[in-house]
Amino acid sequence: MPDMTDVVLPCLNESAALPWLLDRMPAGYRPILADNGSTDGSAELARRRGVRVVGVPERGYGAAVHAxxxxxxxxxxxxxxxxxxxxxxxxxxxxxxxxxxAGDADLVCGRRRPTAARAWPLHARLGNAVLARRLRGDTGLPVHDIAPIRAARRDALLALDLRDRRFGYPLELLLGAARAGWRVTEVDVAYAPRAAGTRSKVTGTVRGTLRAIHDMRAVLAR
Incomplete structure (x- = not known):
């Protein structure tokens, strides 16, 4: 029997998306909902489906992922x-x-390929492209997307001792991986519009995107 793979789902008010998401989880993949203070019943919904829920009182994407x-x-x-x-x-x-x-990579990141124009608004794509280009220039990593979907070994991730608890976390991870000499690869992944009636905390508004870019630039400055 193959090893189980834990899947961390950082979550803030995603009850509209969770039923579909949990139903699509592949065999051998075990979700962990890192709930970042949801008020829409996300945690309760996940528990009813037998999902382990970890409450994360410290707000922030990085805080939820780390927990x-x-x-x-x-x-x-x-x-x-x-x-x-x-x-x-x-x-x-x-x-x-x-x-x-299989030991062929230390970190595999998803490169988002939108399935519809509204899946990834232009302002968010442009901000992401600028940061990815700078990252490639600074580190040589072959990445084109600071994407929120990835896989790595748990102990190796923790050994990087990442400190950002906001939206700078994905960029800090890539910088840490480069410093550690990790083999980093990128695979294309389909990127669809969010569940109906919900809006991204980052790409859903220009303000959210600017906040994420600010957090990531702070990481680069460090």
Whole structure:
């Protein structure tokens, strides 16, 4: 029987997306909901479906991801992280986790390929492209997307000792991976519009995107 792979789902008010998302989780992949203070019943919905829920009182994307990784089973080895808003199909997770499990990569990141124009607004795509280009120039990593879906080994992630607890976390992870000499690869993943009636905390508004860019620039400045 193959090892289980924990899937960290950082979550803030995603009850509209969770049923579909959890139903699509592949066999051998075990979700952990890192709940960042949801008020829409997200945590209760996940618990009713038998999902482990970790309450994360410190607000921030990085705080939720870090808490979820800490909660993952050390014996399982590989851990995935994926947004809980329905924009990613969990069926794609083996394409990220398998190269890590096979020892062919230390970190596999998803490169978002929008399935519709509204999935990834222009302001968010442009901000992401600028940061990714600078990252490639500074580190040589072959990445084109500071994406919120990835796979790596749990213990290796924790050993990087990442400190950002806001939206700068994904960029700090890539910088830390580069410093550690990790083999980083990128695979295309479909990126769909969020669940109906919900809006991204980052890409959903220009203000949210600017906040994320500010956090990431702060990481680069450090």
């Amino acid at each position: 979820g990784i800490l909660a993952a089973d050390p014996a399982d080895g590989v851990v995935c992280v994926m947004d809980a808003d329905g924009s990613f199909d969990p069926a794609q997770l083996p394409r990220l986790a398998d190269p890590v499990r």
